[in-house]
Amino acid sequence: MTTDRTVPSGVEADVPDSETQLRLVLDLAAVYLARCDSQQRYRFVNQGYAGRFGLRPEDFIGKTLAEALGQQAYESFRPQVEAVLAGQRVDFEVEVPYERLGRRFMRCTYQPERDASGALVGWMAVLLDVSELAALKESNQRKDEFLAILAHELRNPLAPVKNAVQILRAKGPPLPELQWASEVIDRQVQQMTRLVDDLLDVSRISRGKIELRKERVELAGVLNTAVEASRPLIEKWGHQLAVALPPEPVYLEADRTRLCQVVLNLLNNAAKYTEQAGRIGLTAEREGEWVLIRVKDTGIGIPPEMLSRIFEMFTQADRSLERSQGGLGIGLTLVQRLVEMHGGRVTAHSAGPGQGSEFTVRLPVAPDTTGVAATSSEEEKAAAARRRILVVDDNRDAADSLAVLLRLLGNEVHTAYDGLEAVGASAAFVPDLVLLDIGLPKLNGYDAARRIREQYAGRGMVLVALTGWGQEEDRRRSKEAGFDHYMTKPVEIASLQQLLAELEAAKR
Ligand code: ADP
Numbered sequence: 033m034t035t036d037r038t039v040p041s042g043v044e045a046d047v048p049d050s051e052t053q054l055r056l057v058l059d060l061a062a063v064y065l066a067r068c069d070s071q072q073r074y075r076f077v078n079q080g081y082a083g084r085f086g087l088r089p090e091d092f093i094g095k096t097l098a099e100a101l102g103q104q105a106y107e108s109f110r111p112q113v114e115a116v117l118a119g120q121r122v123d124f125e126v127e128v129p130y131e132r133l134g135r136r137f138m139r140c141t142y143q144p145e146r147d148a149s150g151a152l153v154g155w156m157a158v159l160l161d162v163s164e165l166a167a168l169k170e171s172n173q174r175k176d177e178f179l180a181i182l183a184h185e186l187r188n189p190l191a192p193v194k195n196a197v198q199i200l201r202a203k204g205p206p207l208p209e210l211q212w213a214s215e216v217i218d219r220q221v222q223q224m225t226r227l228v229d230d231l232l233d234v235s236r237i238s239r240g241k242i243e244l245r246k247e248r249v250e251l252a253g254v255l256n257t258a259v260e261a262s263r264p265l266i267e268k269w270g271h272q273l274a275v276a277l278p279p280e281p282v283y284l285e286a287d288r289t290r291l292c293q294v295v296l297n298l299l300n301n302a303a304k305y306t307e308q309a310g311r312i313g314l315t316a317e318r319e320g321e322w323v324l325i326r327v328k329d330t331g332i333g334i335p336p337e338m339l340s341r342i343f344e345m346f347t348q349a350d351r352s353l354e355r356s357q358g359g360l361g362i363g364l365t366l367v368q369r370l371v372e373m374h375g376g377r378v379t380a381h382s383a384g385p386g387q388g389s390e391f392t393v394r395l396p397v398a399p400d401t402t403g404v405a406a407t408s409s410e411e412e413k414a415a416a417a418r419r420r421i422l423v424v425d426d427n428r429d430a431a432d433s434l435a436v437l438l439r440l441l442g443n444e445v446h447t448a449y450d451g452l453e454a455v456g457a458s459a460a461f462v463p464d465l466v467l468l469d470i471g472l473p474k475l476n477g478y479d480a481a482r483r484i485r486e487q488y489a490g491r492g493m494v495l496v497a498l499t500g501w502g503q504e505e506d507r508r509r510s511k512e513a514g515f516d517h518y519m520t521k522p523v524e525i526a527s528l529q530q531l532l533a534e535l536e537a538a539k540r
Pocket of ligand 1: 188284301302305306329332333334342347348360361362363365388504
């Protein structure tokens, strides 16, 4: 085939010969094709290649790449041109500032071409314009980043509010109105924290930033924790909950907290989307190598056309519904992603509106080995002993309110508001435990931790990193900096109590 004789296609013969047919195909192809010689001169381009510049194929033939495309656009391809002329096949994506078209994202393959003797005579180029795809990808990434930042920023102010309200409640305001007001704040802040946490989780999962902390867990324990957590909502609506578990213990390789989150989300939905005094069932049964966890309700049901979309982000079956419980339509997205990260699947069934819903989570069972006991949560809840604690956070409200809470729990507490102050305070106060924020002015948390460790060389002191992000990277860095533990802000007083109890147990 001689390719430098670029004739517009489809005009040569009534019955096209094979070359004309091939040319037709090349011209119709949705990709851009070009063939260049070793002098970087065009020998062939298809209609598509020329057409997008508003030119004809013959306008290219004999010109160099730089002449035809403009020097700037040529520079974007130059490294790959050099590679292919060195005999290498190259696949690449590149952003090209075309003179005539503006910036475009191109996905390209360059294939060296040799003559019969094996000498390199040029290359064949196949190009696709993927600008729309790239723009979509970018806007999707930006959305994920935006959600992550939004959730992160919303999370921080919640911490001091939560602490402050717990202080109010612990001190027991004498007036019933105040009691009532603090309960309202408490409930609403809890609700907001749940939403923001879900948002943060979903965006982290989309960006591949969540790692499961898998361990061997016993299913019944996880289900019980979820039931306990959902009980307030279930009782508020006057629902009856029936739980049926398998007679034998079932072990899973799972992240306890995340699995609990999955079941809790489904139970809370069952409670939310069921009219007053309904029935909710939670069952688990073994099916070979799988365990099936079902959450069933007698609630409003799901219309058939919604069933397939119910797990998509921001999907809500009925937006007009009076939604005093609030929600963003991301709970089920989170459920699905977490279940899939555990190697399982979640499905939804409903016979239709008014007929109740059933969600089934199918998870792989861990291979059988006996004699592994689940950790007892009773032990974990052992009372915290009195300690000397240094709280460091540049958000003064966060630091002060956490300090007051820890004092209420019987500890001796000091506060510091930047990294340098933290180092000084730890030398003067000699704490048993330091709760150290990472993003600190003057000296960041990692460096402060290193200095505190140096002061304390050989002496027992527990360093806990506090950060808003909860990312694996932070975890790794905080370990390297000498932290013993890691907590995500806002610090839940319950998890702090648990940590204190664990430290106490470890001492014994
Ligand atoms: P949210 O509850 O915040 O709206 P979810 O992702 O948890 O978000 O749920 C998405 C939608 O699925 C809900 O808005 C609701 O329309 C529907 N849905 C979820 N669970 C149930 C259920 N048990 N019964 C009926 N509808 C449900």
